[in-house]
Amino acid sequence: MPMMTERKFSRRCLLKAGTVGALGSLVLGRPGPFISRAEAATPTLRLLMWQPYAIKETIAAFEEKFKAKFAPTFFDGNSEAFNKLKVGGTKDFDMVMADGFWPRLYFRQGLTKALDYGKLTNMSGVFADFHPDKFKLLADEEGKNNVAAPNCWGGYGITVNTAMIAKEDIGSIELLLNSKYAGHFSTNSRFEENIALMGILAATKLGTKDGARPDGKPFNPYNLTDDELAETKRLLIEQKKLLLTRYQDYDALERLMRAKTVWAAPEFAESYRKLTVLKKEGKVDFDVEHVLKPKEGGLGWVDTWMVSAEADSERTELAHAWINMFLEKDNYVRVVRSTGYGGVVDIRSLMSEDEIALYFQNRSAEASQLHMFDQPSSPEKWERIWSDVEAS
Template identity: 25%
Template sequence: MTDSRSNAGEGGVSNGSGRRAFLVAAGSVGAAGLAGCAGRREVGGGGDGGDGGDGSDGGDGGSDGTTTGSASGDGNTLNILTWEGYGTDEIVSEFESEHDATVNIKLLSSDPEGFNTLQSGGTETFDLLTLNNTWAQRHAQAGTIEPLDPADYPERENFLERFQEPFSSFRHDDEMYALPTRWGWDTLTVNTDQVPEEHYQSYETLWTGGPNGEYEGKIGIMDWPTWNIPKIALSLGYPPFEQTESQLEDIRSKLVDMFSNMNAVYSGTSAIRQAFLQEDIVMAPVGNFAMSQLRAEGNDWVDVVIPEQGGMQWTEGLCIVKNPTNRELAVEFQRKIISAQGQYNVAWKPSAKSPPVNTESFDMFDDSQQQALMFNEDGFDAAAEISQNTTPYEFSPITDTWTDLWTEAKARAGI
């Protein structure tokens, strides 16, 4: 997921037991080097990292490990590059006990970071990688991850229909390269106490400011072009991932109008959540991952809605890095994550919560947890409808053009 999210610090705003470790290559990193490591990513981007690559939402704190150590080449050790949630004590301690193993976790801040780490020698260190749906094929092409054998994962039979094999986002040359683990949607978040339903049926409110301009200065946005531009394209009736020159001109115009209505542009999800809590903003084109914590804390007024034009969908996948130290152990960890209990832990334990893919886990969540994860009183029964009304993210070949449009539009709007 591409942009300046890769270097975003938490809270940034521009106005106008086992031995668990955080690893960097074969060395270790102290607390200062871990700042902002856990968080959501931006879709798309090139493989070069930095501001042109997939970014993080700046992280929500809450590390998945407790100690600092170095990578081990021991055949009973797993070194994992991953997002927040996959290295919780509930998962790692039990796995280590069950397999007499050591699990070392390094939290990623962006998909390009993971790509660059493996390309620059990380395949000699790491065994497993978590990524977004737009990155599996690029890793496969680069030879940094290995094909998976679908027969190794019988739990797939219990996955939501959307994520049943073959799941095209995770396939390359007719082979499976990643195992779906969590998912969600990026659409529109509103304060339903402040915004009537008829005002959030369309993304157009973002650039009109409302029928009477009542939301001018009350809208916020994350600084993520590749999450937001596809939604604008959908609103205009254009393809979400590639547009003509004339279509891009329309998008440019809408971006300028949109930024003119913004209270602030946020680089971290904690900051935008706080803005909602303080009622600095009442609307933002952001999705369930960023807002699930607020809903889980009992803020029923926050709702992630799907406008009439639909929205975008992301999926996380767990991959085996090329030539793992112990492939069988790596497969066992993947199985742990997609088991019913593993799915509960990955979905609910992190501060940023997201729905599981394994339907066998659904009964482990009570009604309030399901409603918080789905932003819907039907809980997981709403999953099929939500997945059908959202479009899986794809890598756009014009990502750089989008980034330029975004930057220019902010400047023209005085942000």
């Protein structure tokens, strides 16, 4: 008997049993014989998304209605999310967000799958300007597959404190290079928008914007020639001397504008909307204006939802359900009020006149006049330019 006990609990015996158990668990794909994974009972929708869209009430309603778990991971810029899926694979996410030309790139690279618009009944409430037949970037190049569903839209316009900036200086990208206001500008820290916006001005100055392009396509600030890039770099270095800082988030920009330290900043209109509301409430004593499309041209975006290529049928259904629920009018009022972005869903009947103006509800046609966010023609070349600017 003692011998048996010794044999039973010897280290070798335990190691053997442990190894067999671990291998068994691996083979069966479960952590142990009596433990089953929670997601077997509760389906989980895993999203790679922008944080402002993770609205607590919407998520709670979704989880309640579909008895599912909402598991978001947040990112900042398009390239960051794209890199995550490209390098890490699509198996970790069921949905991903992007804007501009990016949904096509995702689809072309096999990272996402086509959407079934038949399941998105609430697309009926979306402005016609944001349906794939008018807003082509929601479909692939051949127009055969709808690769994304619209969400919110906006521009990368310039928010201006009109008490500090003269009226005649507003309306052009050139404002951001006006030394009269040195030390009172701020831009974001992302290389793509900085280069693309200044690229529009550079091409305008060089007179190459409206002429024939080397690629035979219309001007795209994400596809600049070497001369345009060189001019862009020069302008960005010139601009840098006038900057107070590159803001890291919109709260920071709002604080700086509220303190009247920053008078003009290119942004996604979030600070503009917050400051407009604060003015109405009498909490700030100056007016702000947002130039959506400067006279040289502007950048725009339409945020979209996409479904990951490796999402299984259950999660694909859930993804469609999420999009559909998100676009539902009552929820969408909450979305624009919470995010402060322009709405793609026509909710004018549910909003005040002020809100209609604030959330661009009457300006959906302008989206097509903006240069949509795109992948830089050469991220390597753009990185070098941005490093030169930052080192200057």
